[in-house]
Amino acid sequence: MNRISGVLKLHYRDKWSWIYIPAIILFFSFGVNLTVSFLVSNQEDLYTGGISSVVIYIFVAGIIVVGKTFPFAIGMSIRRIDYFIGSVIIGTISSAFFTSLIFLFAQLEKQTNGWGTRLHFFYFPYVNDGTLLEQFILYMILFLNTFFLGFLISSYARRFGRKGMFLGAMVFLLIGSIVIFLLHHFEVWGSIFSWFASHTAVQIAYWLMPFTLLYLLGSYRMLRRAVI
Amino acid sequence: MKNVIEVKQLNKSYEKFNAIHDTSFALQANKIYGLLGRNGAGKTTLMKMITAQIFPTSGDLKVFGEGPYENANVLSQICFIKESQKYPDHYNILDALDVSKSIFPNWDVNFSRSLIKDFNLPLKRRIKKLSRGMLSAVGIVIGLASRAPLTIFDEPYLGLDAVSRGLFYDRLMEDYVEHPRTVILSTHLIDEVSSLLEHILVMDNGKLIIDQDAEELRGKAFTVTGQASKVEAFLIGKETVHREPFGGLLSATVIHSENGSDQKQATASGLEISPVSLQQLVVHLTSGRSEQKEVNTK
Numbered sequence: 001m002n003r004i005s006g007v008l009k010l011h012y013r014d015k016w017s018w019i020y021i022p023a024i025i026l027f028f029s030f031g032v033n034l035t036v037s038f039l040v041s042n043q044e045d046l047y048t049g050g051i052s053s054v055v056i057y058i059f060v061a062g063i064i065v066v067g068k069t070f071p072f073a074i075g076m077s078i079r080r081i082d083y084f085i086g087s088v089i090i091g092t093i094s095s096a097f098f099t100s101l102i103f104l105f106a107q108l109e110k111q112t113n114g115w116g117t118r119l120h121f122f123y124f125p126y127v128n129d130g131t132l133l134e135q136f137i138l139y140m141i142l143f144l145n146t147f148f149l150g151f152l153i154s155s156y157a158r159r160f161g162r163k164g165m166f167l168g169a170m171v172f173l174l175i176g177s178i179v180i181f182l183l184h185h186f187e188v189w190g191s192i193f194s195w196f197a198s199h200t201a202v203q204i205a206y207w208l209m210p211f212t213l214l215y216l217l218g219s220y221r222m223l224r225r226a227v228i
Numbered sequence: 229m230k231n232v233i234e235v236k237q238l239n240k241s242y243e244k245f246n247a248i249h250d251t252s253f254a255l256q257a258n259k260i261y262g263l264l265g266r267n268g269a270g271k272t273t274l275m276k277m278i279t280a281q282i283f284p285t286s287g288d289l290k291v292f293g294e295g296p297y298e299n300a301n302v303l304s305q306i307c308f309i310k311e312s313q314k315y316p317d318h319y320n321i322l323d324a325l326d327v328s329k330s331i332f333p334n335w336d337v338n339f340s341r342s343l344i345k346d347f348n349l350p351l352k353r354r355i356k357k358l359s360r361g362m363l364s365a366v367g368i369v370i371g372l373a374s375r376a377p378l379t380i381f382d383e384p385y386l387g388l389d390a391v392s393r394g395l396f397y398d399r400l401m402e403d404y405v406e407h408p409r410t411v412i413l414s415t416h417l418i419d420e421v422s423s424l425l426e427h428i429l430v431m432d433n434g435k436l437i438i439d440q441d442a443e444e445l446r447g448k449a450f451t452v453t454g455q456a457s458k459v460e461a462f463l464i465g466k467e468t469v470h471r472e473p474f475g476g477l478l479s480a481t482v483i484h485s486e487n488g489s490d491q492k493q494a495t496a497s498g499l500e501i502s503p504v505s506l507q508q509l510v511v512h513l514t515s516g517r518s519e520q521k522e523v524n525t526k
Binding site: 077 | 276279281282283298299300303304306307308310313314315316317318319323326327328330331332333376
């Protein structure tokens with residue numbers, strides 16, 4: 001337990017990467033969009049995708065975290081399992097922080113009718129259709145899934161190195177191409193789209209959970225055998 | 229006495245390259261060990277296996293009586309400072325020390341502060357921006373202040389000036405006397421540390437070629453110099469590690485024989501005898517030119 005707190009401290013020393021930079025990105029994007037919404041006419045709603053910048057940032061944070069901290073942690077005789085658990089906790093905390101932030105601002109945006117300018121930065125139809133709890137869960141799952149996908153990639157890179165990354169990317173592209181070809185060949189695109197359309201946002205988010213779990217298991221398996 | 233490290237027939241191979249070959253040894257508690265050898269001899273590989281940073285290909289490895297891999301009992305007692313230790317990019321010295329404090333159970337804050345002062349380290353400076361010498365000093369501070377029961381320094385002084393190196397040896401000895409622990413020091417500067425070392429391990433080409441008490445090892449060999457013919461006559465039937473002719477003279481480093489009458493015999497034949505330093509002995513033994521590679525360590 002003591003060692004996990006050491007890992008938490010190790011990560012938390014980097015408040016810039018976990019909190020400040022993503023917060024700055026989020027609010028900078030928000031500021032720009034808000035300014036734009038003031039300048040354009042307020043006759044119709046303005047939709048932006050600015051919020052995706054944070055999701056992308058969290059993805060990148062997951063990709064770089066192992067490379068940045070794993071060699072130091074193992075060098076300081078920390079167990080791989082402790083490093084893994086500590087990193088999962090810090091990723092979860094970071095996800096919860098941004099989920100809460102977005103959740104709060106979404107409610108504010110709704111109350112103020114889009115900050116008085118009909119801007120949709122945090123609050124969207126469909127995405128925010130569910131109950132408050134569902135809205136919260138949706139973002140939480142989205143962030144966790146994104147972070148741990150990045151974490152899986154960086155664990156894979158640590159375990160198999162450059163050659164492994166290259167090979168992995170090739171295999172991934174190959175399988176992806178085959179799957180898309182098959183989907184095309186058997187003309188199942190229509191049913192896929194209607195499946196998405198028939199589900200609410202949070203229902204689709206629930207479907208991400210088993211994938212997130214797989215990323216976690218995969219990351220742990222690879223970090224266990226990773227060397228420095 | 230219980231052994232801190234027990235290694236039996238340890239092997240580590242990378243594809244076609246054998247980094248560690250059939251190595252066996254045991255280290256006792258509370259001694260200072262010197263792990264010596266040339267670049268690429270396998271020292272770092274060996275230490276990385278002891279600390280579970282890399283995995284052995286085969287063989288048995290016990291640290292504090294248990295396997296080190298993913299073992300909290302074992303790993304919490306180890307501090308391994310290697311020359312290539314990486315720190316997260318954004319860390320300053322204070323960050324590294326604070327994190328070390330929460331990782332190593334025996335960390336001594338006051339000791340770390342006094343070491344920081346000794347080495348003139350700027351706490352707020354980013355580790356990325358430090359000079360090579362300062363980076364080494366950070367590792368030394370962490371290694372000493374961690375007071376880990378097994379502390380391993382792998383080439384800890386890279387880029388460090390002579391004054392700081394002296395400081396390191398002094399602080400290590402002072403603290404070792406008060407808080408005995410097992411220390412492994414891997415180094416090239418053998419003469420500098422030879423007075424600290426109680427036991428010597430020498431590796432060459434992935435094999436352990438010497439595992440012996442430092443005192444014994446020092447008394448193990450001597451150099452004779454004299455006319456080539458006389459020296460050659462003297463060398464018959466003896467274990468010679470190195471010979472160096474110059475002009476009509478020959479200088480040879482000889483391993484003492486069991487009965488210890490070698491030196492008398494040499495003096496009798498009018499040869500000059502001089503002691504061989506640890507560094508010279510190790511250089512001879514690992515230079516690849518030695519006539520007898522394996523020193524019989526009884």
